[in-house]
Amino acid sequence: GNSVTQMEGPVTLSEEAFLTINCTYTATGYPSLFWYVQYPGEGLQLLLKATKADDKGSNKGFEATYRKETTSFHLEKGSVQVSDSAVYFCALSDSRSGYSTLTFGKGTMLLVSP
């Protein structure tokens, strides 16, 4: 079956530091890949997505590249801000299913200090 593995957190950084959150996946089809962000007390918001190999998703300074050869979709940001503190979820959607059911990783908490 499908699965998503994320690095465990919390990840603690100072403002303006470089961020990487690792995500690897296992899927038998050709999944679409997503990063979602969850701020305290809120639901999940789509941060970025990529639908095929070598696609790069980007939004709000965050980037992730769909690497089929390493089955990875690592999230990066060049300079984090305190407002980026949140929980980040990597997820995949199996295109074979015909639906949009998502398989999530367990989430990585990011804490950014001033």
Place this chain on the structure above:
Amino acid sequence: NAGVTQTPKFQVLKTGQSMTLQCAQDMNHNSMYWYRQDPGMGLRLIYYSASEGTTDKGEVPNGYNVSRLNKREFSLRLESAAPSQTSVYFCASSPTRAGQPQHFGDGTRLSIL
């Protein structure tokens, strides 16, 4: 511009009580989903409805029932609540076509004593 609306936002129940969590979306999406979120577990799919009139079990369906009332509304029912069902419940919706992102509500925080 409501998106996905869940009610209630918070609820405390006693073991054995029943409750229905409500979800409505205004984005004309065909598919809707219910997840639970527990610490260290990520989100786990309880039930989903690919289109109006259909429902299917997800990863953790035991102890829950769902109703797709119409295209907009998808409710989750706990018939006899148990402490193990203490969790944050999220509803989501998406277009049916595979690979489309899901849009989430703000969640219902449910405690069962």
